[in-house]
Amino acid sequence: MSPSGHDSASVGPAAALVVGDFTMERGSWFPPHRHPEHQLAWCDRGMLRVRTELGTWLLPPSLALWIPAGVSHATGAVGAALMRSPYVVPDGCPVPWTEPTVVRVGPLLRALIGHLRRTDLAPDARRRAEAVLFDVLAPVSVANLALTRPQDQRARVVAQGLIDDPSDNRTLEEWSTGTGAGARTLARLFASETGMTFGRWRERLRMQLAMPLLAEGRPVESVARRVGYMSGSSFVAAFHRIVGLTPGQYFRRDAAPGHPGELK
Template sequence: MSRNGQDRGRRHDTAILVGQFTMPRGTFFATHWHPVHQLLCSERGLLRIRSEQGTWLLPPALALWIPALVPHATGSEGDAVMRGVYVDPVSCPHIDWRDPTVVAMTPLLRALVEHLDRTDLTPEVRSRAELVLLDELRPVPVTSVAVPQPRDPRARAVAEALRAHPADGRPLAEYGRQVGASARTLARLFVAETGLAFGQWRERLRMQAALPYLAEGLPVESVARRVGYASASSFTAAFHRVVGVTPRQYFPR
């Protein structure tokens, strides 16, 4: 059912199949696709999913619907357990999402996934549960936290320095003295090569850097300081602006 062997050990006689994969830190499934729809969710830990449409970091509270035939790569941020729910497109013609779509992993949806992983369900019971699962898919306004990498060596050196130290708040002019380019040149390169103004790019990078800390359960105040914000309120406002929800909505306790 996939090009990289992720479907091993699953049953092939139902409309919805469930697989579970233990993913130690650093596990990575290279770009692949499925002939069926896939709902990816985390049982534990943080998952990173990348496709041409964007990059998503998924905590257990969220899942990602990946339409059939959409190439994507999946990895773990730290130790994680991933659940893959594989859906025959014929069974859900009313779901016509063309791009990967984030959905809320509600308690009911998680219970249905666990229920459909059982091997002792009758066809009638399984069919009813499958219909309820499809009806429970609720999109949430979470934006892909993609941070494009500039190609120019000078802008790339600035980007790599900030990836290593996202809290660094130095202005472009100071970075420019290190890489041999004016602040105006660097600003132009970031817009031309990433599609983002430098301030927007750095803000996205900081949100991406913050997600693993939030997943570990660190207080918002502590995470804010680690990624360069003076207060929890300013960090929360930036997080909502970039991601679409607040940190506590993204990682409910």
């Protein structure tokens, strides 16, 4: 496998799976690409952002994304990250998923990925470990957080203002003063150019910006205020409604006490 981490994996005749390790600096990206193997995009530390035509996912160490062979995707590091991704030969692979699928990464899957990094495993031992890894892959229902920015300059002023300060709770009527467009025009621009209402767009942006803070281990109450919620409970409720899991479920890492998995 090349240093880019996304050329074809070199899988020997006794192996259906190899694990690639890639250290990624904050903000770095592997640009859109595809490869003939399935990939389980996962980071041992940090957080990944994976973009495909079907959506965008933010992945802490508690979650991974199964990317079927041939699916174009780009992978970035939200913060400094260690990506540790299994690559799987499609022939004979028992995983049936044909679209990107989020899976839970618990202690057993983590251990199996680490075990399969070894180059000294006997063929039979490797095949047994691979079989267990495939067996423990369990999909989890998580919404993708793809977010399109508006193109019209008037709506872009609002979007950039919220990116800079997600706690800004101004209504579109209040935003209209400095944009040169009325509230109805701004609402129409957000709906036509982003595919969602202004309120929904703002909520999804807040979840995107909250996730790296939660991944760093910051308290829910602090993150909630940072992104515009009056209390931790209201933020947790919004997170669950938008993402599909609570922050504690999303960031759970059972083997690491004190990790954000202890969030409610």
